[in-house]
Amino acid sequence: MTLSTHNKAIEILPEHIIDQIKAGEVLERPASLLKELIENSLDAGSTEIHLHLIENGMDLLSIEDNGHGMTFKNLPYAFLRHATSKLKTFEDLYRLHSFGFRGEALASVASSARVTCTSQPEDLNQDGGKIIINGGHTELLIAQRSSTPGTAIYIKDLFFNTPARLKFIKSKTSEKSAIKKIIYSFVLSNPQVNFTIKWDEKEKEIFKAVYPENNIERISQVYFARKGEGNNIVFAEQTYENYNVKIFFTKETHSTPQYRHHYLFVNKRFFGDKSLHSAVLRNLDSFWHFGESGHYVVEINAPAEEIDVNVHPNKTQIKFMRSDVVYSLLVTSIKAGVKTLQIEAAPTSKHNDQSLFSRDENQSFDLMNMSQDSQSASGESYNLFNRESILLDTPVFQRLHDRYLIANIGKHLIVDLKKLIICYFSEELHHFLLSDESAGPLLISEPFKMLKGKIDTQLDSLKNLGFEFDRLNAEYIVLRTIPRFLPQVLLFSFTETLVDFMAQPKTENFEKISFKNYFENHFKLSMLNNIPAHIIEKALMSEDTLEFTIELTQERLKSLF
Helix, strand or coil: CCCCCCCCCCCCCCHHHHHHHHHHHHCCCHHHHHHHHHHHHHHCCCCEEEEEEECCCCCEEEEEECCCCCCCCCHHHHHCCCCCCCCCCHHHHHCCCCCCCCCCHHHHHHHCCEEEEEEECCCCCCCEEEEEEECCEEEEEEEECCCCCEEEEEEECCCCCCHHHHHHCCCHHHHHHHHHHHHHHHHHHCCCCEEEEEECCCCCEEECCCCCCCHHHHHHHHHCCCCCCHHHEEEEEEEECCEEEEEEEECCCECCHHHCCEEEEECCEEECCHHHHHHHHHHHCCCCCCCCECCEEEEEECCHHHEECCCCCCCCCCEECCHHHHHHHHHHHHHHHHHCCCCCCCCHHHHHHCCCCCHHHCCCCEHHHCCHHHCCCCCCCCECCCCHHHHCCCCCEEECCCCEEEEECCCEEEEEHHHHHHHHHHHHHHHHHHCCCCCEEEEEEEEEECCCCHHHHCHHHHHHCCCCEEECCCCEEEEEEECCCCCHHHHHHHHHHHHHHHCCCCCCCCCHHHHHHHHHHHCCHHHHHHCCHHHHHHHHCCCCHHHHEEECCHHHHHHCC
C-alpha cells in the first residue's frame, strides 16, 4: 500500500453518509427492507399484518400491524442507529428469541427514502405519535392518539437520494420474485398471523390465520390455489435431545425453478443453507420425477444459544453448534416420509424407462413393410418389440427408441417423438405470445454468448415470448425469465435455438411456422433424452398428435409374426 504524497487528513464521516453506507449493507433491495419490517411487526406481537407494494416497493412499501406499538417518546429512537429494545448485553446475541436486534434497518431506510410512521402503544391512555423523515432529515414529529394499538410505516421513493444503489436493482420480475420469497417465508412460518398482500392496484392476497397452528393447512394456502389439496403434502419429523426437525414436501413436481417453493426455517427464522438444501433434493430424488423437484418446507427447532444468526447483515445465514445433529435429523425425517409412501409415491412415469420385455424376448421388425397407409408422414422406419402383450398393459406411453414411442391414448399409436415435441413447443410459444401469461424469473440468470447486433433489436420480441434478456457486455446477453411451459432441463438448448432463430438477418417477428421449420432443422436428437414425462403426456393430448403417428392394431401386429 502506498500513501498519497499529499498526506490527506483522516476525517470522521458525517452521520448521514454513515447511514447511507449502512443502507447499502443492510438494505440491498426492497425484499431485504420488507424482511426487516415484517420481523419488527412480529417481534411486536402482531396478529394482523397488511402489506401494500407499488412497483415492487420502489414507489411505495407500506406495512400496517396491530402490535404493541410505540409511545411518542420512543418513536424517534426507532429511527436511530443501534437503538434496540431487544439487546442489553453482548451475550444476548447468542440467545436471541426475537428477529431483529441490531437497530439498523429503520435508520438505514430513513436515510435513503421518504418515511412516514404512525404508532399507538397498547395502553391507549398513552400518547402515540407520527414522524416524517425525508432522506435522513426529520420533517415532522408530533404526539397523537389512536383508538387501536399498532404501527403503520409508509416508505416512498426508496433510494431516491442514493441513486447509485438503483444500479444494483434487478429486473422487475426478479425483484418481485425475491419479495414473494420473503413474504411467503413469513406466511409459512407464522400460521397464527393474518396476512394480506396487495400488489399495485390488484386484488389482495389473503392468508387467514390457522388455529391451532396447522402447518399443513397454512402450507396449502401458499402452495395450492384450491382448497383440500393438503393431502398432497407429506409430513415427517425426528427429534433428538433438544433438537427437532420437521419436513413437509409435496408429491407433485415442477420442472422450472421459479415455480418451486423451497424453505428452510430455524426457530421460525428463514435462512439459506446449500448443504441442507442439497440434502433434501438428493434424498427426494428417487421420489420426485427425474429432473424435477417439488415444494418443501423444513422447520428446525434448536436451542437459541446453540445457533448463531449474527453471521450476515441480512441474518439469512445460520451457524449451528451441532450441525451434524441437524443434518442427520433432516435426512432421517425425509427417509421416514418417503418410506411411508413407497407404494403411493411411485409415479406412472417412473415405468417409462423400463423395458417391457426381457432381452431374450426382444425381436425387432420394420414397419416400413406394412401397408402404404401405415407409413408415417416422414417415411422413416420404426422399431418395435415383438410381443402381442404390448397392447394389453401399455401405460400412457412407452419409449421404444431414442426417437419413437408407443402411446396409449384411447388407441395405440407409434409416435415420432421428435416431430411431436417440435410441434408442441412451437404451439406453446405461439400460445404464450397471444395470452396474458407472465413469465417466471430464473433464480440464477443464464448467460448466452451473442455478439451485439441484430439480436439486440429483437430483445422486446423475445420478452413477449417470455424470454427476458439483458445485454451483459459486448459478447454476452443474460436470460432473466422463461415461460412456464419450458422445462428446466431444456432451458439452454431450446433458448439457444430460439435466440439463433430471432438473430437471423431476415427474421423480423416471431412466426410459428417459420420457427417450427427452423427448430426441426436444428433440433438435436439428444434433446429427446431430457424431455420430462409430463411434457410428453401433455404433447400426446394435443390436437396435432395424429399428424405424427401411425395406428398400431392387434390385427396389424399379429400379421407381422
